[in-house]
Amino acid sequence: xxxxRVTVWNEFRHEREGGAAEECYPEGxxxxxxxxFESRGFDVETATLxxxxxxxxxxxxxxxxxxxxxxxxxxxxxxxxxxxxxQTRVLDGMGLIVLxxxxxxxxxxxxxxxxxDLKWRNEGERERLWTVEPNHPIARGxxxxxxxxxxxxxxxxxxxxxxxxxxxxxxxxxGEVFRSGCCYRRGSGRIFYFRPGHETYPIYxxxxxxxxxxxxxxxxxxxxxxxxxxxxxxxxxxxRD
Amino acid sequence: xxxxRVTVWNEFRHEREGGAAEECYPEGxxxxxxxxFESRGFDVETATLxxxxxxxxxxxxxxxxxxxxxxxxxxxxxxxxxxxxxQTRVLDGMGLIVLxxxxxxxxxxxxxxxxxDLKWRNEGERERLWTVEPNHPIARGxxxxxxxxxxxxxxxxxxxxxxxxxxxxxxxxxGEVFRSGCCYRRGSGRIFYFRPGHETYPIYxxxxxxxxxxxxxxxxxxxxxxxxxxxxxxxxxxxRD
Amino acid sequence: xxxxRVTVWNEFRHEREGGAAEECYPEGxxxxxxxxFESRGFDVETATLxxxxxxxxxxxxxxxxxxxxxxxxxxxxxxxxxxxxxQTRVLDGMGLIVLxxxxxxxxxxxxxxxxxDLKWRNEGERERLWTVEPNHPIARGxxxxxxxxxxxxxxxxxxxxxxxxxxxxxxxxxGEVFRSGCCYRRGSGRIFYFRPGHETYPIYxxxxxxxxxxxxxxxxxxxxxxxxxxxxxxxxxxxRD
Amino acid sequence: xxxxRVTVWNEFRHEREGGAAEECYPEGxxxxxxxxFESRGFDVETATLxxxxxxxxxxxxxxxxxxxxxxxxxxxxxxxxxxxxxQTRVLDGMGLIVLxxxxxxxxxxxxxxxxxDLKWRNEGERERLWTVEPNHPIARGxxxxxxxxxxxxxxxxxxxxxxxxxxxxxxxxxGEVFRSGCCYRRGSGRIFYFRPGHETYPIYxxxxxxxxxxxxxxxxxxxxxxxxxxxxxxxxxxxRD
Numbered sequence: 014x015x016x017x018r019v020t021v022w023n024e025f026r027h028e029r030e031g032g033a034a035e036e037c038y039p040e041g042x043x044x045x046x047x048x049x050f051e052s053r054g055f056d057v058e059t060a061t062l063x064x065x066x067x068x069x070x071x072x073x074x075x076x077x078x079x080x081x082x083x084x085x086x087x088x089x090x091x092x093x094x095x096x097x098x099x100q101t102r103v104l105d106g107m108g109l110i111v112l113x114x115x116x117x118x119x120x121x122x123x124x125x126x127x128x129x130d131l132k133w134r135n136e137g138e139r140e141r142l143w144t145v146e147p148n149h150p151i152a153r154g155x156x157x158x159x160x161x162x163x164x165x166x167x168x169x170x171x172x173x174x175x176x177x178x179x180x181x182x183x184x185x186x187x188g189e190v191f192r193s194g195c196c197y198r199r200g201s202g203r204i205f206y207f208r209p210g211h212e213t214y215p216i217y218x219x220x221x222x223x224x225x226x227x228x229x230x231x232x233x234x235x236x237x238x239x240x241x242x243x244x245x246x247x248x249x250x251x252x253r254d
Numbered sequence: 255x256x257x258x259r260v261t262v263w264n265e266f267r268h269e270r271e272g273g274a275a276e277e278c279y280p281e282g283x284x285x286x287x288x289x290x291f292e293s294r295g296f297d298v299e300t301a302t303l304x305x306x307x308x309x310x311x312x313x314x315x316x317x318x319x320x321x322x323x324x325x326x327x328x329x330x331x332x333x334x335x336x337x338x339x340x341q342t343r344v345l346d347g348m349g350l351i352v353l354x355x356x357x358x359x360x361x362x363x364x365x366x367x368x369x370x371d372l373k374w375r376n377e378g379e380r381e382r383l384w385t386v387e388p389n390h391p392i393a394r395g396x397x398x399x400x401x402x403x404x405x406x407x408x409x410x411x412x413x414x415x416x417x418x419x420x421x422x423x424x425x426x427x428x429g430e431v432f433r434s435g436c437c438y439r440r441g442s443g444r445i446f447y448f449r450p451g452h453e454t455y456p457i458y459x460x461x462x463x464x465x466x467x468x469x470x471x472x473x474x475x476x477x478x479x480x481x482x483x484x485x486x487x488x489x490x491x492x493x494r495d
Numbered sequence: 496x497x498x499x500r501v502t503v504w505n506e507f508r509h510e511r512e513g514g515a516a517e518e519c520y521p522e523g524x525x526x527x528x529x530x531x532f533e534s535r536g537f538d539v540e541t542a543t544l545x546x547x548x549x550x551x552x553x554x555x556x557x558x559x560x561x562x563x564x565x566x567x568x569x570x571x572x573x574x575x576x577x578x579x580x581x582q583t584r585v586l587d588g589m590g591l592i593v594l595x596x597x598x599x600x601x602x603x604x605x606x607x608x609x610x611x612d613l614k615w616r617n618e619g620e621r622e623r624l625w626t627v628e629p630n631h632p633i634a635r636g637x638x639x640x641x642x643x644x645x646x647x648x649x650x651x652x653x654x655x656x657x658x659x660x661x662x663x664x665x666x667x668x669x670g671e672v673f674r675s676g677c678c679y680r681r682g683s684g685r686i687f688y689f690r691p692g693h694e695t696y697p698i699y700x701x702x703x704x705x706x707x708x709x710x711x712x713x714x715x716x717x718x719x720x721x722x723x724x725x726x727x728x729x730x731x732x733x734x735r736d
Numbered sequence: 737x738x739x740x741r742v743t744v745w746n747e748f749r750h751e752r753e754g755g756a757a758e759e760c761y762p763e764g765x766x767x768x769x770x771x772x773f774e775s776r777g778f779d780v781e782t783a784t785l786x787x788x789x790x791x792x793x794x795x796x797x798x799x800x801x802x803x804x805x806x807x808x809x810x811x812x813x814x815x816x817x818x819x820x821x822x823q824t825r826v827l828d829g830m831g832l833i834v835l836x837x838x839x840x841x842x843x844x845x846x847x848x849x850x851x852x853d854l855k856w857r858n859e860g861e862r863e864r865l866w867t868v869e870p871n872h873p874i875a876r877g878x879x880x881x882x883x884x885x886x887x888x889x890x891x892x893x894x895x896x897x898x899x900x901x902x903x904x905x906x907x908x909x910x911g912e913v914f915r916s917g918c919c920y921r922r923g924s925g926r927i928f929y930f931r932p933g934h935e936t937y938p939i940y941x942x943x944x945x946x947x948x949x950x951x952x953x954x955x956x957x958x959x960x961x962x963x964x965x966x967x968x969x970x971x972x973x974x975x976r977d
Contacts, residue, residue: 100367104368104369104413106871123367124367125367126341126364126365126366126367126440127345127440127441128345128441128484130484130485131484132483132484132485132486132487133485133486133487134486134487134488134489136489139974141670141671141672141974143650143651143652143671143672144651144652144964145651145652145653145674146657146921147652147924147961147962147963147964148829148921148923148924148925148926148958148959148961149959150959152961153959153961154962156962157652157962157964157965168487168625169625169626169627169664170482170484170625170626170627170628170629170639171627172345172441172482172484174415174418174438174439174440175418175439175628175660175661177415177416177901178657178900179657179661182651182664182672182674183672184666184667184670184671184672185666186492186974187489187492188492188623188666189623189625189666190623190625190664190665190666190672192627192664197415198415198416198869198871199367199368199415200368200369200413200871201870201871202871203871235871236871236872236873236876238870238871238872238875238876239870239877239879239880240870241411241413241867241870241880242373242880243369243371243372243373243411243413244371244373244374245373245374245375246373246374246375246409247375248375248377248428251427251428251429251862251864251909347630380733382733382911382912382913384891384892384893384912384913385723385892385893386892386893386894386915387680387893387898388683388720388721388722388723388893389588389680389682389683389684389685389717389718389720390718391718393720394718394720395721397721398721398723398724398893409866410866410867410868410905411866411867411868411869411870411880412868416869416901416902418660419659419898420898420902423892423905423913423915424913425907425908425911425912425913426907427733429864429907430864430866430907431864431866431905431906431907431913433868433905439628439630441630442629442630443630444630476630477630477631477632477635479629479630479634479635480629480636480638480639481629482626482629482639483639492621492623492668582849586850586851586895605849606849607849608823608846608847608848608849608922609827609922609923610827610923610966612966612967613966614965614966614967614968614969615967615968615969616968616969616970616971618971650969652964652966654827654923654964654966656897656900656920656921656922657900657921659897659898668974669971669974670974679897680897680898681849681850681897682850682851682895723893723895724855725851725853725854725855725893725895726853726855726856727855727856727857728855728856728857728891729857730857730859730910733909733910733911
């Protein structure tokens, strides 16, 4: 199988506001993720909110096998037309990896059908990400747990459909748990929600987290299956009079 | 548990056009379903597309435990505001039973996140509805199979998320199969998609089909669980410095 | 629906050995559970390992709607014949609730097909049991989390099939997580694995835990569905020459 | 990834009895399957019931990535010790593909925990195998349906746990349906039950069926994940006094 073509989408607002986010990701979260995927030999493009059509034109999506999505403060600024376009491509087979605060993005809520709400608290708590399904492709080479030294906490109830496969569950210092690695199949596409990551913690520079992201891209890449056909069909082949 | 309050929603267009649908359901599909649920002792209201707000005001939905949905030709005429309202109520716990051609309703596509597309052919074929999970509450008293003498065929691929529980699978004379009884949990609500039924076949008068519909209402009725809380939470109870 | 008939099975060895277990459950864990279920109006019997046939004769099982299982030190002493008998009854519709160290019982391993292994540590850690599916019948009236002041820790990887429904996930003081409330459907029967409980902690006297156990019995009670038929069937009803 | 090492296991009794089975598979079903997998470049061995230890020694299983299992008339002759050995290897990561009448094998019942019973009728009916999940790796290149001209019918209720993924559903001329392609994850291993095939029909010579079998082997091959660890663990890393 050829290496997947990845488009890294980033809201890219926090990192241009001169605070902790800019310090942590001076060129944007997308730059760090793009560098990661390039280092794995994937074919990588980036796209951000403030580009025309948010950088997600038909042409870009047609050339994308897996789209990663990071957004936080400006979910509402994403145009519905672009959300429709991404949803259509996912249902046609494009993989989608939704990162951290992307749980509240229009595209994730659209594909899940639920509020995708959760509990949260940002105090730089330690997170322990436990591998619940060690034989899942997304857990390959990850080990039994990953310790994230400082993280924003997300806690249950996470209001999503029960995942088709639950790969990771997080423990937080403050007393909460969270289903942090959730696989979904929707239409011909695969979706992975992955909790870790935040604009002010260097989580996307952490080795084990990068391993998971690489695995997730490979898992989410399309099978290039024949598209199923729909609509009216002629007289049933078995029908006899 | 008290008997559920059911609102039967119907597009109610075909049955006023003077053809086979009017012959089959002269007072509307909703009238037949309402009579069924009343005969079971449920508290029943009806609502139709051409009423103000399609009959689905906040007040009506607040008093509804389970909403049944039949639509076919006018899905696009359902106002997005009403779709939003119904979605919110389902996620808050109201049950939803989506009937036959309701697979293409805005509300079902909204809650599933997929196209909900399928194959179809209307030739009055025999359908055999097989019980795949005989111990499911929705299969109670139904037996191993239900023969529907004449039906519109729906065939796989049915483009929905894999159901949380698959209760029935249909066989069609013409050679197709279909996942005809699909359970989903979304938010605090339960959703049942049930394939049989059509505006020109008296399927909703058939005893076994009525048994399934009664069962489905009872299954979909809310647990009256405490609503989960979401949003920012204070310092973690376990956090120590 | 009439109240379920519950048989509470207990290994009943630790509590007769004069140590912490006897102090905690002087008349046996089964006595405390029996008292709980009786207080809910259920019809309750108890059975223990050292009775003939472990107290689980055909007659007893035939009169049981839901069997609860607590064992720890003597799993291997349970006769295979009795395990076969219990498995058959579960597949025929009897509910089974497997408690805590019962994860390693012959009957649970038999029904799961896996090792059912896990990590553990007994240091009296605090456990926080989070409700992942607040609208599940087993979570009724339980609230968002239950704090167990002192518990033996069980940690992931828990080597079971992915549960059909995951209701609770535990957080432990020492840093682990665990899928603590797992629902399975096997044959015509329902199985609930529930982690909390131990012979030296008064967990089965805790109000919220008792609420969950009551809910679990009600959920696991059989639907009294018609048994499906199996084996050779005559010429297909649709077969034409 | 290197090509998987496949061991094709066959009961190999029917084909030596001089009737229709011998005509259809003169050198045994295993010979036809072995030839298929060799033609795909896999590393293939065969093993049969009447060999010592049924040909499934520790050494053979240690060198096997995916085991395929065909049995029918002599399930009871398979030694429990060998069943234990195969189960252990599956839980440790070996893939298992259970074919047709293998539904009643000791190893499949052991791994499922249920009776695995079903309805059947052997009249050479036409079977239509519909692809329910077209984007599943096992459906790659298969198309929307596969017509098997003559088959033994298997009908629901199929008494297995709800599959983790349902890939194919069959339609039969006589009026039945069946969940014919069922994926399970158990321990670190993957299991695929595939219905088509019979000792007197040349189904394993059919192109589309062979494509599915090749896909299934690739899907079931182990990830070579790190084995999870189990048992007592030391003081929790987060425990503070």
